Amino acid sequence: MSTVGKAISLLELFTLAEPELGLSDLARRSGFDKATTRRLLVALTGHGLVEQDAATRHYRLGAGLSRLARIREARFPFLQTAVPLARDLASATAETVHLSEFGIDRLVTVHVEHPARANRVNVDIGQLLPLHSTASGIVYLAFAREEAVKACLAGPLDAFTTHTLTEPVAVSHSMTEARERGYSICDQGLEEGVISVAAAILAADGFALGTIAVAAPKARTTAADIAERGLAAVAAAREISMRLNGDNLKALRRQA
Amino acid sequence: MSTVGKAISLLELFTLAEPELGLSDLARRSGFDKATTRRLLVALTGHGLVEQDAATRHYRLGAGLSRLARIREARFPFLQTAVPLARDLASATAETVHLSEFGIDRLVTVHVEHPARANRVNVDIGQLLPLHSTASGIVYLAFAREEAVKACLAGPLDAFTTHTLTEPVAVSHSMTEARERGYSICDQGLEEGVISVAAAILAADGFALGTIAVAAPKARTTAADIAERGLAAVAAAREISMRLNGDNLKALRRQA
DNA sequence: CTGATATGGTTCATTATTTGAACCGTTATT
DNA sequence: AATAACGGTTCAAATAATGAACCATATCAG
Known part of the structure; x- marks a missing residue:
């Protein structure tokens, strides 16, 4: 090294x-x-x-x-634009919302909004999310460059719970669903009892640069909750993408 | 190197x-x-x-x-606590307010609030402020450790304008005034036509860790403005210090 | 179309920096 | 008083960094 x-x-x-x-x-x-x-x-x-x-x-x-982070943020106002929408999403869903940005081979949690209730999913700022076993990771891959996807599927796909998808084809299938649906669903892929949905935030080139996700205790989550949160996350992600890219609609072609 | x-x-x-x-x-x-x-x-x-x-x-x-910056910020929530107060100060004064944090031998501008008016002082995030020629620097030194002061006065004191104080005794005198007054005044020390006031934000040990400053075009600034802004800056700085240190009053002994 | 001059990126023998076992002085803990 | 942990330092030996020369490509002027 x-x-x-x-x-x-x-x-x-x-x-x-x-x-x-x-x-x-x-x-x-x-x-x-x-x-x-x-x-x-x-x-x-x-x-x-x-x-x-x-x-x-x-x-x-x-x-x-x-x-240095502020200089980056000024050039690339990810947090500045995304945080207000994450906050809205958190109060609308009353569940934990987190924003991640891609870095090297993982997603980096750069912001978290925790709802004001005792039983909730806890996510830490700075936490690193593997791509294959999180809702954020799956939807990121769904809208990422081909190389990034290949690199991920070629690497080892560690199992974190008994529900983690460790087969490349299974992950790939999950990605396809996410692409069609607009959002991903991850059922206890990283931690038992946690179910998450996520949507991709797109850069001007139309590829994902980060994600916005809602994580909740599985016990109190219905299928309807999932669908509702998924659509809300997509709306938030789209709004963030638009604001970041100056309403450049071309950038959103892949999510349309 | x-x-x-x-x-x-x-x-x-x-x-x-x-x-x-x-x-x-x-x-x-x-x-x-x-x-x-x-x-x-x-x-x-x-x-x-x-x-x-x-x-x-x-x-x-x-x-x-x-x-990494978010991890630091979580440990040391300087921005999180200070930004709202900086915003209040900016709307109260209708002038540019900036927050700086000490790093190595300079102050680092970590946040700026610009008022919504055309003629204003522009400060950039990430800008590095020399200690002897800015309001922030002077008030920082006034509440800094003895070693930091010595190190600064021992080094070269560059002149940026004809008004810059380049004599150690002059700088030292300016520091004393700031300590007694609670805030510093810097009249065109870094740039012509700009007059600033600043107050120190204190860490739990009672020494300065950063500053909050108001910068304005000198042309429209009266002596009364200066005094008013100075006191407002001190109030904001004190509130930030208190919030950072959990109302630990001992920490504020030096500013009292 | 060509020659000149940029750009990003690569190679490998030479060189200079990094390395780590052993060291020192302090400060708890036993 | 002895022990063991801590932060910090030293210097010969080992390793990693260096940079002139090298591609490939892109842009521009004539």
């Missing part, structure tokens, strides 16, 4: 659950030597991507990341 | 004005060899910190940055 890759994989060790980590901890988890880990941290700190708490000496993600 | 540092300095070449850059451009601006530049970009792309446009082959900041 390149040195740069190592440095970035250090950044990836910070999670919502553990946003601050000590040097030894980081070395252990990354598998790098303590000296190496430290040198990488110093380099990252020197550019503001990591900060060190003056008191505890622990490290955390730095303000420089906010800066 | 470490390889990691080089990679990060590539990220820093992307700005609001030029959010997409080609390989040759990046190599030229960074001063690195084209092969080196590409290898770094490949490493960054592999971890989602950079993306490549499929059509133009140009590079831009990637979704992975959004993810």
Whole structure:
């Protein structure tokens, strides 16, 4: 792995659950030597991507990341446009709504709206979603480039529950249904007792760049709920796509 | 410079004005060899910190940055808490309000609220503010750790306009005034015709972690405006500090 | 149509940076 | 007082980064 890759994989060790980590901890988890880990941290700190708490000496993600993310967001106002619609969808469905953006070989959860009720599905910001075993992943693939689909189906399709689709043909079939329907349905593919629907958010080239999904406890979800949420998610996704692409209708050809 | 540092300095070449850059451009601006530049970009792309446009082959900041920034923001909800108050301040003053966070040796503009009027001061997200020549910088220093102040005054104090304070004692005096007043005033220190006031946002340890500032065209700004905005900025900053630190009053001792 | 000059991307011997075992000084814990 | 954890540092050895020269392609001017 390149040195740069190592440095970035250090950044990836910070999670919502553990946003601050000590040097030894980081070395252990990354598998790098303590000296190496430290040198990488110093380099990252020197550019503001990591900060060190003056008191505890622990490290955390730095303000420089906010800066870079805001520049990206300004160019590509995904959150800015999508969050209000996600919020609407969350209050309409009274279930958890999350937005994801594609990155490398997974979807990245970039925003979550939790409904104000005790029994709900919990999704964390920053969580990485596999493509074959989530509603978001399936609908993403349904509207993705051919290469991305091939790459996913060629790779290993891990089973997370007994319901996870691990056969390429099954995943492919699920994608076709999603494409025809406009939204995907994933029944406990990633976690037991959770059923989700998702719709694709399209870039100007007509391919998916992210998704919007509704996740709910299966126990209280009827077939009618699924259909209703699916259509609502499609409407929200279409609106987001339109706003992102300046009402460029051509971009939406694939979802029409 | 470490390889990691080089990679990060590539990220820093992307700005609001030029959010997409080609390989040759990046190599030229960074001063690195084209092969080196590409290898770094490949490493960054592999971890989602950079993306490549499929059509133009140009590079831009990637979704992975959004993810990391959101994790940081969840731990440290600076924007989440501060933006609503910045918005209130902007509508109350009808002038540009910006939020900055400290990073390395500068303040980083992480949010901007522009008033809905033609003649206003324009501030860009991601803009880096020097400490000695901006209202934000002065008030930050006024409530910063001794070391940070020393480091700033020891370094070169560049003049951006004829009004910029370039003498350490002058800057120091300006800091003292800001500390006593609660807010800083910067009269055309960074740009001609712009006058700003700023107040410090404090961390739990009582030291500044960022600032909130109001910037206005000097031509239409009276002394009364300055005082009014200064007090409003202090009120906003205090509210943000309180919300960030869970009403921990001890944290606010220095501003009291 | 051609030559000149861009662009993105690749190669591989040379070179310089990264690496990690062993080290130090502190700070809990026993 | 002894132990073990922590953060941080050192320097010869090992490894990864470097960059001049190289393609292939695209664009432009004459």
